[in-house]
Amino acid sequence: MKSTAELIGADPGWIIIVKAALVFIVCVVLTIMSVWGERRIVARMQQRVGPNRVGKFGLIQALADGVKLALKEDLIPAAADKVVFILAPIISATTCFMAFAVIPMTGEVSLFGHRTAMQLTDIPVGVLYVLAIASVGVYGIVLAGWASGSTYPLLGGLRSSAQVVSYEIAMGLSLVTVFIYSGSMSTSDIVAAQGKWWYAVVLFPSFVIYCISMVGETNRAPFDLAEAEGELVGGFHTEYSSLKFALFFLAEYVNIIAVSALATTLFLGGYHALPGLGFTESWLGGWFTLIWFFLKVLFFFFIFVWLRGTLPRLRYDQFMQFGWKVLIPVSILWILVVATLRVLSMQGASRAVIMSFAVGIVIIILTINILFENAKNKKKNMLVTPAAPPSFAVPELPSQITSINVSQKAGDHA
Amino acid sequence: MPDQIEPIAPREISVNDVEFSQVVQNGPKGFFDQLKGFYVTFITMFKKVNTVQYPEVKEPTAERFHGRHQLNRHEDGLEKCIGCELCAWACPADAILVEGDNNTEENRMSPGERYGKVYQINYLRCIFCGLCIEACPTRALTMTNEYELADETREKLIFEKSDLLAPLRQGMLAPPHPMYPGMEDVNYYRGEVKGSHPSQDINK
Numbered sequence: 001m002k003s004t005a006e007l008i009g010a011d012p013g014w015i016i017i018v019k020a021a022l023v024f025i026v027c028v029v030l031t032i033m034s035v036w037g038e039r040r041i042v043a044r045m046q047q048r049v050g051p052n053r054v055g056k057f058g059l060i061q062a063l064a065d066g067v068k069l070a071l072k073e074d075l076i077p078a079a080a081d082k083v084v085f086i087l088a089p090i091i092s093a094t095t096c097f098m099a100f101a102v103i104p105m106t107g108e109v110s111l112f113g114h115r116t117a118m119q120l121t122d123i124p125v126g127v128l129y130v131l132a133i134a135s136v137g138v139y140g141i142v143l144a145g146w147a148s149g150s151t152y153p154l155l156g157g158l159r160s161s162a163q164v165v166s167y168e169i170a171m172g173l174s175l176v177t178v179f180i181y182s183g184s185m186s187t188s189d190i191v192a193a194q195g196k197w198w199y200a201v202v203l204f205p206s207f208v209i210y211c212i213s214m215v216g217e218t219n220r221a222p223f224d225l226a227e228a229e230g231e232l233v234g235g236f237h238t239e240y241s242s243l244k245f246a247l248f249f250l251a252e253y254v255n256i257i258a259v260s261a262l263a264t265t266l267f268l269g270g271y272h273a274l275p276g277l278g279f280t281e282s283w284l285g286g287w288f289t290l291i292w293f294f295l296k297v298l299f300f301f302f303i304f305v306w307l308r309g310t311l312p313r314l315r316y317d318q319f320m321q322f323g324w325k326v327l328i329p330v331s332i333l334w335i336l337v338v339a340t341l342r343v344l345s346m347q348g349a350s351r352a353v354i355m356s357f358a359v360g361i362v363i364i365i366l367t368i369n370i371l372f373e374n375a376k377n378k379k380k381n382m383l384v385t386p387a388a389p390p391s392f393a394v395p396e397l398p399s400q401i402t403s404i405n406v407s408q409k410a411g412d413h414a
Numbered sequence: 415m416p417d418q419i420e421p422i423a424p425r426e427i428s429v430n431d432v433e434f435s436q437v438v439q440n441g442p443k444g445f446f447d448q449l450k451g452f453y454v455t456f457i458t459m460f461k462k463v464n465t466v467q468y469p470e471v472k473e474p475t476a477e478r479f480h481g482r483h484q485l486n487r488h489e490d491g492l493e494k495c496i497g498c499e500l501c502a503w504a505c506p507a508d509a510i511l512v513e514g515d516n517n518t519e520e521n522r523m524s525p526g527e528r529y530g531k532v533y534q535i536n537y538l539r540c541i542f543c544g545l546c547i548e549a550c551p552t553r554a555l556t557m558t559n560e561y562e563l564a565d566e567t568r569e570k571l572i573f574e575k576s577d578l579l580a581p582l583r584q585g586m587l588a589p590p591h592p593m594y595p596g597m598e599d600v601n602y603y604r605g606e607v608k609g610s611h612p613s614q615d616i617n618k
Contacts, residue, residue, distance in 0.1 A: 044459040049467075310455045 004188035005122045007108060007115065015111060019120050023100050030297075031253045035062040037298075038305045045309035066246055074242035079149030088147055089240065089247035092140030096254040099133045102126035103261045104188045105293050106271050109286040118290060119188060126187040127179070130262055131172055134217065138164050140251065141236050148239035156235030159316065160219055160226040166323045167216030167223075173331035174209040177338045178266050191270030200267040205334045207267045209327055211303070214259040216323060218252065220304055222311035223319055231313075260300035261293075268296045337361055475559045480542040482560040483535055485578045486553060488602050490594055490610035491586035493523050493579070494554030497530035504549035509539035521590045526599035530554075533575035537563050552603065585609040591616050 011019070036051065036059060043050030051058035076085055106118035123129055138161045145157015179185055181203060182193035190199075200207040216223040227235030237248045264270060271289035273280045281289050314322070344354050442448075466473050475481070486494045497514025513532035523529035546555055565571050582588055591614045593599070594607045601607060 041459070044463070045455040047458055047461055047463050047465075049463050049465040306452065306455060310451045 004104065004108075004117050004119065004192070005124075005186065007117050008119060008122050011114070011116055015114050015116060016120070018111065019116075019118065020101075022118070023105075023120055024097065026105075027097055027100055027254055027257065028250075030257050030294075031250060032062040032066075033059075034253055034257060034301055035065075036060075037301070038308075041302065041305045042309045045306075069246040069249075070243050072242045074244065075239070077149055077239050080239065081147040081149065084143050084147035085239075086244070088140050088144035089244045089251070090140075091143065092137055092251040093247040093254070095133050095137040095140065096251050096258050099130045099258040100261065102129055102187050103258075103265055104191055104270055106289040107281060107286050109289075117188070122186055122188050125185045127175055127185050127190070127262070127266065130258075131168065131175075134168060134255075134258075135165075137251070137255070138168075140248075144240065144248070145236040148236075150239055152233050153236050153238045156226055156232065156238060160236050163219060163223065163226055163319070163323075164217055166320060167213040167327075170209055170323060170327035170331055171213040171217055173328060173335060174206040174213065175266065176331075176335050177203050177206045180335070180338055180342050187265050187270075190266055191272065194269040194272065198267060198269045203267070203338065205330070206338075207263075209331050209334075210263060210267065213323075213327060214263060215304065215307060216319070218255045218259055218304075220252075220256065221308035222314050225313055225316050225319060228313055256301065256304055257297060260297045260304070263300050264293060264296040268299075270296075475561065477559075479557075479559045479561070480544050481558045482537075482563060482573075483546070483578055484556055484558050484580050485530075485533060485575065486556060486580050487582070487586060488525065489586070489607050490614060491582055491591070492525055492589050492593070492602070493529060494552045495530040495533065496524055496526055496552055496554070497528045498551065500549040500551060501546035501555050504545045505540075506543065506545060507539045507541050509536045509541075510534070510546060511536075519592070522592055523589045525593050525597075525602040530575065533578060535573050535578065537571045537573060538568060587615055 039061070040050040040058070051061035054061045054064045076082060101120040102123060104117060104119040104122075108115060108117055110116075111118075141164065142157050142161040145153045145155075145160070148154070148157075178190060178199055181199065182190045184190060184193070215221075219226055226232075227237070237245055240248060271293040272278075273289070273292050280292070340357065341354060344357060488494055495512075497512055499512045499514065502510040502512045511532065511534040512530050514528045515531035517523060517527060517529050542557075544557060547557055550556075563571070587610045593602070593614075594611050595613055597607055
């Protein structure tokens with residue numbers, strides 16, 4: 001059997017055009033359906049019904065919203081930098097579509113009588129390409145904020161881009177272990193390398209870090225503090241209306257689908273079936289793998305919606321602290337551990353050595369944790385013991401307060 | 415006379431003199447306790463939704479819901495409104511306009527001396543507080559449960575007497591017509607008139 005790269009390399013021009021069109025259509029349709037799906041699911045989580053008026057079950061609600069947005073007046077503020085103002089949403093929308101070019105959606109299938117795989121192109125540095133494209137997408141945000149010629153969008157744009165850039169680091173670091181393990185940066189090779197075990201199992205910490213950072217990366221709840229609806233005016237797209245706003249809206253949802261697709265590819269075995277259901281992969285001439293792929297993507301999308309329906313929004317400093325002081329150090333340590341294990345096993349170290357290394361790491365982590373907890377408790381105890389009872393009435397320090405006083409019961413003085 | 419103003423004595427009261435009782439604050443819950451939120455949102459998806467599909471499904475209102483007003487009639491069809499304007503005076507939103515007129519032998523709309531000739535309620539002003547209903551001395555004005563009062567123009571939302579009057583029920587005669595033979599207005603207010611008498615039907 002030929003590798004995916006060879007398979008795709010043999011595509012004639014017309015097949016590439018057909019595939020590009022298919023990928024684009026899939027993206028747009030999936031986005032429109034996911035907007036509807038999110039609204040319905042979040043509504044059910046809040047014991048509401050959600051949009052159910054336009055079309056059967058409200059299925060074309062998102063389309064109706066799009067038409068409404070397109071028919072609205074398109075305002076360009078007088079203080080705006082016109083060219084950049086128009087360019088920014090285009091950058092945002094196009095870059096997130098481009099990420100889909102390297103996502104393998106099926107195994108080997110027959111498309112109009114031609115043997116190929118549903119993957120537009122397979123470059124040796126596919127995942128790096130996705131990260132690069134995501135970084136270019138940040139330009140859309142920062143330029144939109146800057147070009148609006150207004151204070152709030154500028155602040156919102158800076159906050160959003162700071163957030164995306166910070167979480168991109170953690171995201172990139174969590175992917176390094178995948179590269180180490182699979183020995184490749186090509187998406188199709190990574191999928192092929194997960195034949196036996198998904199990387200979500202083998203590299204569980206990386207998977208968790210990726211899942212957290214992909215939520216931060218897409219500016220979604222609970223990390224949607226830069227454009228918190230209901231609290232702020234709208235972040236970087238405050239001055240945008242009509243189709244340009246629709247492009248940002250589209251970009252946000254395509255982005256969610258894109259990071260979900262990447263997570264599927266890198267950690268959940270891509271288009272492969274669930275363990276034990278491998279026989280389904282040959283159904284419909286291999287096209288059944290497409291269904292597996294979308295099921296996994298939609299699973300991630302559901303997680304996004306579930307998070308939004310459950311968690312309250314973080315404060316900006318908490319968010320940044322979490323990204324820089326927790327996610328990044330943890331992923332660097334995890335890379336060290338994985339790299340050492342990998343080198344040990346590649347140099348033919350015995351099982352006992354590898355096991356003792358792993359156990360040693362666990363012991364070190366536990367020791368650090370215990371020391372950390374002890375230090376925390378010590379600090380707590382230090383704060384609780386007051387230096388000397390003051391001779392006059394003083395309010396308690398915030399760290400000492402274990403109770404607050406509310407009712408007006410007489411004769412209950414402290 | 416500034417020299418008569420005494421300076422305020424410093425209050426000898428501190429934070430701890432205020433009366434209180436203690437409430438325990440537990441601080442944040444542990445990691446697994448916080449995961450319970452995910453369970454709650456997930457399980458809620460399978461619960462019955464509270465939404466009423468309004469235009470298709472209409473749930474009955476509460477029994478004493480404050481809806482559109484109604485001008486009631488006595489059992490023989492005469493109007494209960496005596497044009498006293500107490501409702502208009504009680505209205506905090508100034509939504510009611512009443513103009514009374516004298517009943518005559520030829521044109522009797524209500525028992526007694528007076529009737530409401532003009533009766534308008536402006537539903538753009540009305541706040542449905544029900545003070546007019548409390549003010550009405552003859553129970554002429556009450557509220558129905560009807561709440562679908564939206565319309566396109568301001569004029570359409572000023573309801574005239576004809577819009578507000580209760581429909582004629584079985585045994586009622588459309589006024590003007592004389593009072594029940596042998597009955598005075600007092601008998602009407604006591605509820606002693608149980609229906610119309612054939613002699614009241616002057617159009618026959």
